[in-house]
Amino acid sequence: MFVFETKIRVRYAETDQMGYVYYGNYATYYEVARVEMMRSLQTSYKEMEANGIMMPVLELHCRYLKAAKYDENLLIRVRLEKLPTARITFYYELFNEKQELINTGETTLVFINIQRNRPCQAPTHFIERLKTYF
Amino acid sequence: MFVFETKIRVRYAETDQMGYVYYGNYATYYEVARVEMMRSLQTSYKEMEANGIMMPVLELHCRYLKAAKYDENLLIRVRLEKLPTARITFYYELFNEKQELINTGETTLVFINIQRNRPCQAPTHFIERLKTYF
Amino acid sequence: MFVFETKIRVRYAETDQMGYVYYGNYATYYEVARVEMMRSLQTSYKEMEANGIMMPVLELHCRYLKAAKYDENLLIRVRLEKLPTARITFYYELFNEKQELINTGETTLVFINIQRNRPCQAPTHFIERLKTYF
Amino acid sequence: MFVFETKIRVRYAETDQMGYVYYGNYATYYEVARVEMMRSLQTSYKEMEANGIMMPVLELHCRYLKAAKYDENLLIRVRLEKLPTARITFYYELFNEKQELINTGETTLVFINIQRNRPCQAPTHFIERLKTYF
Numbered sequence: 001m002f003v004f005e006t007k008i009r010v011r012y013a014e015t016d017q018m019g020y021v022y023y024g025n026y027a028t029y030y031e032v033a034r035v036e037m038m039r040s041l042q043t044s045y046k047e048m049e050a051n052g053i054m055m056p057v058l059e060l061h062c063r064y065l066k067a068a069k070y071d072e073n074l075l076i077r078v079r080l081e082k083l084p085t086a087r088i089t090f091y092y093e094l095f096n097e098k099q100e101l102i103n104t105g106e107t108t109l110v111f112i113n114i115q116r117n118r119p120c121q122a123p124t125h126f127i128e129r130l131k132t133y134f
Numbered sequence: 135m136f137v138f139e140t141k142i143r144v145r146y147a148e149t150d151q152m153g154y155v156y157y158g159n160y161a162t163y164y165e166v167a168r169v170e171m172m173r174s175l176q177t178s179y180k181e182m183e184a185n186g187i188m189m190p191v192l193e194l195h196c197r198y199l200k201a202a203k204y205d206e207n208l209l210i211r212v213r214l215e216k217l218p219t220a221r222i223t224f225y226y227e228l229f230n231e232k233q234e235l236i237n238t239g240e241t242t243l244v245f246i247n248i249q250r251n252r253p254c255q256a257p258t259h260f261i262e263r264l265k266t267y268f
Numbered sequence: 269m270f271v272f273e274t275k276i277r278v279r280y281a282e283t284d285q286m287g288y289v290y291y292g293n294y295a296t297y298y299e300v301a302r303v304e305m306m307r308s309l310q311t312s313y314k315e316m317e318a319n320g321i322m323m324p325v326l327e328l329h330c331r332y333l334k335a336a337k338y339d340e341n342l343l344i345r346v347r348l349e350k351l352p353t354a355r356i357t358f359y360y361e362l363f364n365e366k367q368e369l370i371n372t373g374e375t376t377l378v379f380i381n382i383q384r385n386r387p388c389q390a391p392t393h394f395i396e397r398l399k400t401y402f
Numbered sequence: 403m404f405v406f407e408t409k410i411r412v413r414y415a416e417t418d419q420m421g422y423v424y425y426g427n428y429a430t431y432y433e434v435a436r437v438e439m440m441r442s443l444q445t446s447y448k449e450m451e452a453n454g455i456m457m458p459v460l461e462l463h464c465r466y467l468k469a470a471k472y473d474e475n476l477l478i479r480v481r482l483e484k485l486p487t488a489r490i491t492f493y494y495e496l497f498n499e500k501q502e503l504i505n506t507g508e509t510t511l512v513f514i515n516i517q518r519n520r521p522c523q524a525p526t527h528f529i530e531r532l533k534t535y536f
Contacts, residue, residue, distance in 0.1 A: 011433060011434060012285070013284065013290050013429075015285040016284065017280070018188055020285075022281050024158050024161030024281055027156075028158050028415040031158075031415060032413060044473065045414070046472060054152055056152065057157040058198055059197050061196075064190065070285055143300075145299060145303075146419070146424070147296040147299060147418065150414055150417050150419070151418070151419065151472055152419075154419075156414070162279060165281060166277075166279060179280070205303070205313070291459040291462060292426050292428075296426050299426075325425040327464065327465050327466065328425060328462070330463075335458070
């Protein structure tokens with residue numbers, strides 16, 4: 001299992017008139033978490049696209065337990081439960097500043113060879129860097 | 135069962151550098167669909183909030199089958215499979231201009247009495263207007 | 269002078285916790301207005317990109333006179349005061365449902381030949397369609 | 403004069419199909435910069451709203467000199483040229499990782515007493531903290 005944590009400060013732009021973070025914006029928070037996880041492994045999503053592989057999302061699932069509020073510094077814990085194949089599933093847990101679990105989610109992404117526009121296996125160097133954790 | 139259809143034109147702002155609609159923006163499309171569904175029933179979400187009931191989202195689930203692209207005029211079909219109680223689940227199907235199914239999703243929302251900040255039953259007039267379809 | 273009007277319904281996603289439309293979202297409203305203006309001239313921005321010309325924004329200016337609110341059906345009036353050259357300036361006026369002027373703005377965009385990545389003149393067919401109004 | 407600098411990493415959600423940051427998203431970057439500036443002065447915008455003062459934007463101006471791209475870690479320099487009165491103007495300069503100036507802008511905001519819904523002077527403690535810089 002590989003676990004990584006990062007923090008995101010809620011922006012005013014991300015709130016709605018209920019005074020909470022708009023429910024669609026958690027997808028962006030998840031994106032930031034998985035991108036920073038990849039960076040922590042000395043790779044990056046940007047580099048992956050530059051190397052001809054993109055990772056569109058196949059599936060998104062969010063559960064909203066408590067509202068996130070403006071200016072809160074949220075902790076996002078992102079987790080891989082198994083090594084990627086042609087797909088990868090990230091699990092997310094978000095905590096507010098009181099350490100309350102406020103949101104959980106999963107996203108499944110697929111590795112796509114951009115030139116062929118077809119699914120492909122996760123890049124070897126990415127799997128190598130993850131292997132020590134599994 | 136109650137089914138309603140509406141159309142949404144993809145904005146440039148909603149695309150990302152893959153050239154597709156960013157995955158988090160479907161949540162906004164779902165919002166537009168359920169709001170227009172409510173309007174078609176001679177009620178509105180705005181009016182519901184004005185009457186002291188808000189409907190935060192408890193759960194979101196999206197499946198991305200095909201990419202939505204810039205300027206496409208998407209058809210969104212939104213469906214209620216049963217009458218709301220203290221919760222309501224909307225089912226969504228999105229079609230592109232070639233009538234291809236590109237995305238499916240569900241959202242579960244809860245009715246909250248704003249003053250008490252507690253769950254409550256769906257408003258009677260909303261249930262009454264839906265009843266003829268069930 | 270060429271003037272075009274279109275309507276935009278304010279989405280919940282576009283509000284912020286002040287209960288107004290977030291100030292950055294007017295840029296998206298302006299985008300919708302100029303895109304629909306181009307469509308009204310039997311051309312489209314999508315087609316322009318497909319034909320190798322993109323139109324990045326050089327300058328944006330917004331004045332916020334009154335707040336736009338959730339679910340309001342805004343009228344956007346967009347205006348060209350002169351024929352485009354290598355640049356084009358759109359002027360915007362937004363009105364709420366009470367016909368109050370709530371926002372004014374301008375955007376200047378440049379025509380870029382995508383292949384050469386260099387500024388170019390506005391496409392002839394676009395100018396031809398506009399000429400009758402000037 | 404008071405100058406403050408902060409960094410923002412470009413999110414995938416913020417790009418558009420040109421492969422650049424969508425022009426409307428700079429308004430959010432400006433928001434982050436002014437909010438972090440206020441935090442650096444041991445105050446915060448959140449606290450200001452909690453104390454009954456909100457700061458809606460009256461005017462926004464952006465000039466786009468070069469494109470910001472995905473995953474770039476932008477430096478935002480925000481500047482106050484004079485002490486706030488009932489209004490405050492923030493000036494922004496954005497630099498990419500090559501230290502190129504890519505964007506400049508200004509926003510003018512007004513202090514509003516929320517309860518009275520009327521303009522008011524900037525809070526004394528905010529002015530006091532700024533005074534040493536002027």
